[in-house]
Each structure stands twice: as structure tokens, then as C-alpha cells.
Amino acid sequence: MAETNGSSSPPTGTTGSGTPEPPHAKRMITFWLIISLVVDVLYYTLAGPHMPPGDMTSAASGAQFDLNILMICALPVILGVWTYLGYALYNFREGRPGTLLTGPMAHGNFRLQVGWMVGTTVLVLGLFVFGTAELIIPAGAGGGEGPDPIWTPTSHTVLPIQVIGQQWKWTYRYPTYGGFETTSLVIPDNTTIAFHVTSLDVIHDFWAYQLGIKADANPQQDNVAFTTTHQLGQFTVRCDELCGLWHGAMYGFGHVVTKAAFAAWATRTEAQLAANTKLLPPFQWTYVPDANGADGGYYPDNVDPYSKVEIYGAQKAKV
Amino acid sequence: MAIDTTAPEAPLGAAPPPAAPAPHRPVWLQQNVLTAIVLAVAGFALGHWAGNRIAGGYPNVAGASGENEVAICLSLGLGVLGWLLGIGALNYPIAKMFGREAIQEPYNPSWTRFFKFSTDHKVVGVQYFFGVITFFFTAGLLAMAIRTELLYPTNHLIGPGTYIEIVGEHGTMMMMMASSAVVGPLGNYLVPLMIGARRTAFPRIEATSFWLFTAGYLVILTALPFGGFPTGWTGYAPLQTQASGGMDSYLVGFAVIGLGMILAGFNLIATIIHYRAPGMTWARVPVFVWSILATSALLALATPTLVTAGLFGILDRTAQTAFYVNERGGSSFLWENLFWFFGHPEVYIMALPGFGIVAEILPVFTRKPVFAYRVATAGMFGVALLSFFVWQHHLFQSGINPDMRPLYMLTTELISIPTGFIYLVTLGTLWRARIRFEVPMLFALGMLFNFLIGGVTGVFLSDVPVDVTVHGSFFVMAHFHYTIMGGLIFALFAGIYYWTPKVTGRQFDQRLGKIHFWCMFVFFNCTFFPLFILGLLGMPRRVFTYAANLQFLNDFSSVSAYLLGTSFLIFVANFIWTIVIEPRPAPANPWGSLGLEWQTPTPVPYYNFERIPVVMNDPYHYAEADADPVADISLPPPAVAMNRPPAAQAIEP
């Protein structure tokens, strides 16, 4: 934006003592171009590769690239305003010889105004096109895409994992492994994953930081987010939407392991948890909230704690 | 009816106020803040009793911890009604309803007028100033508590329960305060003076808006004894439906404050449109007034959504409706949509007045006209209009209408174009100027510096892939503190330092003012800049635990926050010392402004202008020796003198 600051020829004026006005605009633009270039290059080479959320998955590296491009556009804008402010405040301060401008330039400058508007519009539209491409091509960029995503990954082998938020913990169900439910999140490397995020009570938000995944967990909604893993390692999971008292404690870790290790873990866990899985409600994409949950106790415990509807966490009615 | 049909061109009779035929009230029956308290308490008790009578036997309306929501909501509602009755806000409509003439109190020049229902816009402005400051300091203390808890990653000085209460209370109070921070004190006080009017269009509505504002303050404070609310200022359902009694204070409080905001907005819109003095054409209206007009439009058009959404929430909690209850056919998305449909215009309610103050003050301290005046007004109205089309950017990861995200990304980024206009205007005004670094100017420049960072990070947030990383994190926190605290509050202080000599006839100590500015500026940036980094490093908002490696940045921010808090004590000390205890008389026009408001006598007489002025020029023709005067009132001497360029600095022919 700031490049338009001086795009019009500076008004020619004279100082009180008759010396010609120095070429303010030219000086500023030169300084600004140099410093922007230096800072952008330094940023991209030194900071860029380390910017969050890293490159553990496709969504993460996409977000990192996007963040870097935005920084490269934003830094010159900020530097431009700072340059101008610094220059103007120093050179045009009271007590330093200078003219007061009462000509047409003082009330406005048509070319400068149009230039500024065109400049900011071009920048903004460019960012919009870039952001949209970065959202659609990588299948939603790791953000929650609602129950039926229209931007989906090209891979044919997608591993679905259900993420269930409840006050105040995360659990995970693996529908392709018999729908067992566990509190540990283990995912295979080099695999496209579809996180199906839902909630049993209030709104939570599943944030797998290093995976570049973030999706709200809404009660009775299935919110899908995709990513493809690229690296082995541990990642952080936090709840990112205020969900009540222990929101800050919905904090944990997950692991990206090799495909073989994942298959071994999943089959083993499926077998270990088989007895528990039978007690769980059958796997569904969403569940009716717990009787004592979001509803704020509208169905008091003594009336009918587990309604006839299939409720997550309910024991099967004993006949 | 409050509508005054007198055209502005036909001024009312000269001061003092017209002899009203209405009867007077004996002193011992006069209403003031004490009667308001008495009736508010009575209303509260009555509501409590009635609520328990009506719904006491129903376990369904008992909140999580067993109290009766109907009783709480009724006691808050009737308490507010009692407050309004007690202060006398409803005397006029009630008297008229019974076909009687309303009792009118005589004009009261003593200090007690500040504790009464006053229809003088200058009294309301001063009342609002103290109201806003009280609100701000209360919520500021809560912020200190938040930062204290965050000193350690896992040790809890406060504990999660209290922490969540404090976070919600802080955020909600600050948002309530910031919505009226400039419009209330400066808008009400200055707009009539700046447009050459004797009063605002609906003085009783104006005064009522202030008393609703104070009622909102009291109601939101009651959340603490009721156990607080766990939702933060955004109040998301179903957590809202689940929460205990404090949630009622949040919903009623926002509804009450919201009503005040709507009334304040309507009054100022009508005033600006209809009460401009002859000659005050739209092209001569000061930029500050333009910004108040744009803000008032947002207040009047966006706030009804908040009030309605709050009423739905109250009904869900008391009358067992299911607006936000998913299992019974409602939708938690409904609250998110309604809240942010209000919420985004609200953030510009908290930005536009700041733009207005800065653009208004800059010409005075640069001795130059506002650069590209029309662009400034276009920018403010462009922002106001676009702000209704962007709300989904708060819900990018929510799963609501995910296919629409590109559209909302576009509209959000488009908003930065009119926002950029403001920078063109302010930076252009500095070009080859004669800049005086007085205290108000420093705050205005500080606002430009901070808001730049706030605005640019807004563009990061509007980019969906980047928002996946930063949504709901400390990055968002830093973003809006840079725009609201760094933008609006800095501008507010610019305005306070700038207009206090007009309002009080007294002048702050300028050295202390400068120290205040530098402390506030440095510590503000030290407090909030690290939060951007914390957010990028993965720290979510509103948590009491964080990763151990983030402790240094958190502690740095906390210590800076304490110092930032302390810097306000400098302001308070300055205020008490130089304005109250040992008043320093201010010159009639200390900054050499051409603004119409400076051409009234100080203190401003009850009727502002002895004769409605005829406006002949806009107030920005600094350093133009041959410019027409602003109005047909003689300028106080310093302005005239400063309006002429010093001989040494000749102007080109």
C-alpha cells in the first residue's frame, strides 16, 4: 500500500530560506524499497522454514507457505508506513524549517488517491485469489469443512477417524477397525486422514497443532477436516473453543507412526477393547448429547437418565 | 414526544431555558442516584419473590447449581426497571400516559446534576466519561488477575473456576465499555457543539441511554455473586444453556446495554441529520462528526440483533424454549450467527470513533487541512457498510456453510480497502506539515502505529488457511487488543487530553501527560506483541494451562501488563491533581483549533450558543491567511494568531 505514497511527483515548494525542497518522496521510496527487500529476503530465508505450524502434514506445510506469503506482503506495508511516519515526523516537525502547504496538495491529490485505492485493491484481490486457491486445492487446508465437504482429497485411501469432544476430554473412534474408542490418537504416516469431529455436549474445537488441523466439535454435527501426514512424530492436541471449567485441561498428544506400526496398534487395540466396544452405542457420525450434558439438566437425573434414544455412553437398557 | 419541530434555522429562545409551564417538584421529592438505588433494590427483591412464586416448583428451570433462572432473570429485569424509575427516566412517558404534564425540575447548575437524570448533553457527556472510566478500570483490574494466573504454566494462583469467571467478566465488561467509550462521552458532549446545535434531538432518550449503560454495568457485576458465566464474552450455546445463574446476568446485561446503545445511536443520527446549524453543509461537517454518524448507524442497526439473541437465550433458560437447543429442534449455530452478525459491526463500533478522533486532531497539530476529506468519509461509510457482510469469518472452522468461506474471505479482505483510506488521509495530513508533539498528538500517532499492526494481522486472520492455525488462539487476542486497546483507547485518550480544557476549563500537566503516553505506548506493545507469537506457537485463548516452554513470553507479557496498568495511575494522579485539587486554568483555545466547539465560552453555557451560528467554512483551513472564518462567531484570540503562518515561513503565492 505504501508504495503509492510517493507515486505522484512531490510538490515543488521552497523553504522559507529559499533553498529548494529536498526530494522527500524519492528518498523515502528508495529507503523503503531497499529495506523491504532486505527484510523480506531475511524473513523468507531465516524465519520462513521455521514458521508454524511446521511441515508435518500437507495441511501444515500449506498453512506455513500461506503464512509466509502473507508475511512477505505485509512486511513491506508495515515498513512503508513506518518509513513514512519516521521520515515525516522527523522532517516536518515544528521548529525545522519547512513550508506550510496550502496549495491543492494540502486538501488532496487526485493521482495519489486513485493510486492508493488501485494499489490496495490489487493487493487485496491478489490475496483473495491466492487464499482461495490455497483453501480449495489442498482440500480445505485442514479446516473444518462441515458434514459433506465439497473440497475433498484426491487420494483413494482415506483413513476416517472420529474425534469426539466432551467436557472435558477427547476420545477417538476408529470406524474401520470395528469402531473401538480410545483416548490415544495414533495415525499412520503418508496417509490421508479424514477427521470427523463431533461433540457430545457443548462446542469444542479440535486443534491438532502440528498437523495443521482445526475443526469445531459441534453437538449433533459431523465436521470433517482432511490432511495427509508426511512425518513421524508427536503432535499436540488442544481444545480451541471455550467449553467450560476445564477447557484449559483438554490438552494432550497424538502420534504419527509408520503404517506398519499403526496397523499393528490398531488391530491389537481393537482386540483388547472388543468387550468395551460392545457396550458402546454403534458407531455413528453424530450422537445425541448425554442426558446430563449440554442440556443443562433439563432431563433431571431422577426422571429418565438414559432415554430410549441410543445415547452415547448409555448402558444398554437392562430388560 | 421528544421530537422538537423547531427547525435549526429558527433558534429557540435565548438562554436560560424556556420557562416551562410544568410544575416543579419539592427538593425532598427530587430523584437522584440514591432513589434509583432504592427502587432498583426494591425491584430486584420483587422480581426474586415473583420468580420464586411463578417457577419455584419446577426443577426444569433450576440451573446446574439449583437456583431458579426465572427468579434471577425477573429480579435483574425488575431491578433495571426500578433503576430507571428511581432516576426519573420514565417520568415523562408515564405522566403523558396519564394525560398529565410531566414534572420538570429547574435547571440545576450545582455539581449534584451529575447524579441526576439530566437532559443536558454536556452533563450526559461528563457522566458517560466517569461511567466509561469506572467500567474500564474495573475490567482492567480483572485483566491483571488474568495475567497473574498466566504467570505459571501449571501452578494455579487463581484456579480454573475463578479464572473462567474472570475471563468472561473482563471480556464482556470491556466490550460493553468500548461500545460506548467514545460515542458516550465525546459523541454526546461534542456533536452538538461541533454542528452548532443547542442540544441533541432527543435529550430524554440520550439521558436514558446513559442510565441504561450504568444499569448494564451493575447487572454484569451481579454475574460474580451468581457464580460467573463460563462462556467468555461470546456466550456460545449450548454452554450458555448449560451455565448457571451468572449467565442470566450476561444475557440481561447485554440486552440492557444493547438498548442503551440503540437509543444513543438513534439520538445522534437524528441530531446530526437535523440539528446542523445553517451553513453546516455535509461538506463542512467535521470528520469526527462523520465518524460518530457512521458509528451511530451501526449502533442502531446491528445492536437489535444482540438484544434479540439475548432474549432468545433468556427464553431458553426460563420459558424452556429451544432456540439454541439442538436436541429439541433448535440450533447452536443460530446463536453463533446472531452473535457475530452483531459482533462484527460491533468491532467497527469500537474502531470508527477512533479514526474520527485521530483525523480530527491531526490537522490541529500539523496546521494543515484534513487530507482528502471526502475519502475519509467514504472510508468510514465503506467500512460501516461492509461490516455487515463479513461475520462468518469468526466461524471459518465451525463447519457452518463451509463452501461460503471464499466469499467471506473476500468481503473481509475488502474491508481493509476503506480502512486503508483512513491511513491515506492521516498520513497525507502529515505530509510537509508543521508537526507539534503535544500530548493529544502523541496519542493520535500511537493509535496510527498500533492500529496498523491490528489491521494487518486482521488480514492474516481473514485468510482461511492461516486462520486454521491462528483461530481461537492468542493471535486473535493480540489482534483485537491492538485494534481496540491500541486503536480506540489510545484515540480516546487523545480525545480526553485534547478536549478536557474545553470541558473543564482546566489543563492537564503536560509533562505527566507525556510520561503517561510513553509508559502506556511502550508497555501496551510489550504486553500484547508477545501474544501474537504465543498464538502462533499454539497457545489457545481462555486457558489456565499452557506449555512450559511458553512461560517466558507469558511472564514478559504479565509484567508488562502490570506496568501498563500502573501507567493509568499516572493519568489518574494527573487528573486528580491538576483538574480537581489544584486546578490549572486552561487558555480558551490552548491548541489553536479552528473547530466550532472551541468558539463557545468555557465553561460552555447551558444553551451552548447564545445565537445559532451561521457556518461559513469547514474547520480545517489552517495556515490559510485568506480563508473564510468557520462561523460568524469571533474566534478566541489564540486561534486567530496561530492561524496565521509565522512571518518567517512565507507561503508561496
Ligand code: HEM
Ligand atoms: C482490516 C481490518 C480487520 C480485519 C481484516 C479483521 C479480521 C478479523 C478476523 C478474520 C477475525 C476472526 C479471527 C478468528 O477468530 O479466527 C477477527 C477477530 C476479531 N477482530 Fe478483527 N479484523 C479487522 C479489524 C478489527 C477491528 C477494527 C476490530 C475492533 C476494533 C477488530 C476486533 C476483532 C475482535 C474483537 C475479534 C475477536 C473476537 C473474538 O473471537 O472474541 N478487528 N478479525
Ligand SMILES: [Cu+2]
Ligand atoms: Cu474447550
Ligand SMILES: [Cu+2]
Ligand atoms: Cu469480525
